[in-house]
Amino acid sequence: MLAARCLLRAWRSCSSAPRPTAGPAAALSVRAALAVRSPGGERVKVQGWIRSVRSQKEVLFLHVNDGSSLENLQVVADSSFASRDLAFGSSVEVHGQLVPSPSKKQNVELKAEKIEVVGNCDAKTFPFKYKERYPLEYLRQFPHLRCRTNVQGAILRVRSEATAAIHSFFKESGFVHIHTPIITSNDCEGAGELFQVEPSSKMQVPEENFFNVPAFLTVSGQLHLEVMSGAFTQVFTFGPTFRAENSQSRRHLAEFYMVEAEISFVESLQDLMKVMEGLFKTTTMTVLSNCPEDVELCHRFIAPGQKDRLEHMLKNNFLIISYTEAVEILKRASQNFTFPPEWGADLHTEHEKYLVKHCGNVPVFVVNYPLTLKPFYMRDNGDGPPPTVAAVDLLVPGVGELFGGSLREERPHFLKQQLARLGLTETYQWYLDLRRFGSVPHGGFGMGFERYLQCILGVDNIKDVIPFPRFTHSCLL
Incomplete structure (x- = not known):
């Protein structure tokens, strides 16, 4: 609970700052974004697929991955984005600022300014579920996925x-x-x-x-x-x-x-x-x-x-x-x-x-x-x-x-x-x-x-x- 409150305070403090509008966002892979050691609010664009979605009061947390890294990039968004079709497996393009993460699990996170769903995923029929670990024999049935x-x-x-x-x-x-x-x-x-x-x-x-x-x-x-x-x-x-x-x-x-x-x-x-x-x-x-x-x-x-x-x-x-x-x-x-x-x-x-x-x-x-x-x-x-x-x-x-x-x-x-x-x-x-x-x-x-x-x-x-x-x-x- 303490960690959750810290994250919420960090989000609110970031949200109170004015959002920059000048300059195009630099496109980064998840691997490159995670490699930034001292983020200072750089505006970036990250494209990938949602690996998990969870909401906590006024904050929405997404884990996004583009295949460049085993580790996911955490995206922190205002709860207003929750109305979007942000489902496990959906492809997204996220614009925002790279900021230090208050969580010990990652050094950096992406504070979202814009989230665009590029392709929806029907999570109910998708053959893989979040946090499920499947035998390799099972995965072999789905060479396309x-x-x-x-x-x-x-x-x-x-x-x-x-x-x-x-x-x-x-x-x-x-x-x-x-x-x-x-x-x-x-x-x-x-x-x-x-x-x-x-x-x-x-x-x-x-x-x-x-x-x-x-x-x-x-x-x-x-x-x-x-x-x-x-x-x-x-x-x-x-x-x-x-x-x-x-x-x-x-x-x-x-x-x-x-x-x-x-x-x-x-x-x-x-x-x-x-x-x-x-x-x-x-x-x-x-x-x-x-x-x-x-x-x-x-x-x-x-x-x-x-x-x-x-x-x-x-x-x-x-x-x-x-x-x-x-x-x-x-x-x-x-x-x-x-x-x-x-x-x-x-x-x-x-x-x-x-x-x-x-x-x-x-x-x-x-x-x-x-x-x-x-x-x-x-x-x-x-x-x-x-x-x-x-x-x-x-x-x-x-x-x-x-x-x-x-x-x-x-x-x-x-x-x-x-x-x-x-x-x-x-x-x-x-x-x-x-x-x-x-x-x-x-x-x-x-x-x-x-x-x-x-x-x-x-x-x-x-x-x-x-x-x-x-x-x-x-x-x-």
Whole structure:
């Protein structure tokens, strides 16, 4: 009650002052308004959506948010504004003065001179209610509205900050950003999980392809980056990729984003792993520094304990084990796996998560996989039998595989053998040309961006860290 009376006295004292009329109001975001430390009655304009409305005698309090901040801006208005349609979810434009707030909950508040309702909201049928906390599964039913909730707003701001941090890391490390094509004629991964691209209208000659060859949505920009690595020593791309996987798992999507890099004159996996670890830690530290409230919201309400787990990952060096060592660890495990571990078989998610736990919940690099498990472009280690290739996967707590990379096979005779074995010599003649004209030892990696967000925020389902999830039997909007 004492706090309420203080607010009422402050409002009355402000109301008695004459309202300035000269000069246009400066447009400010909520974030910028909240950052004003010593408000002196500056006239400003704020646009956003109402998050709460409450009235107290002659004073009306609104919380307004425009998506720029987790924190709301408090708007204090005369009770005469109560006749307006000021409902939860309505969009408004508020003109007024920034003044010090008598409340300890905020440094500044906006004393309203004018409130314009831009768009009404039917609060009774709106699927979200003020102060209600909804499970992420429930929010997933409303892809067109869920961005208006605190938790989705926080996740999307983290996503934006992480995107900028990744670009900054590569720029500061001397990488050139390359836009690789979304429509391509190759299957980089060789798994055959492709979406074929065809025109919606029937062509005059149905037997002809629009591009004269079959075209697909890209599964990876790697091969195009390898082309560029013949002219630039360090390149990267960051864009959408597509997999036609018939999966409803918590870590797969039909459309997702990949961060991929290619580095020339690299002759060891250790050099690649340094960049991978540096990318993860630098990006994460930047996000934690720039979005502390958003990250804290996720750690507090979605994944309690994730803060400590993330700090543990950041302060420890990532471990390195071979694929052979990984299989031996799995065979000695007391846990019963759905897929029994065997040398020569791929590692499944259950194996990856066990390995990370076995290694003390520190991210772990698994290196040197069997040649038969990996695509044609990975460099033969020259060991065996059975032979292995210079491949590396980074496994992280809670997610499993996050990064995948390798040294590329730059030796023409080895590459020809691999392509011939797979019947791909004619298709990849251009790839062989890269080895004929000034090739160098090189390697690269890819990181699933949505899995990265799952890892740092502790979000269990990948569908909750992307604005509009695409997966089998679901393409809403």
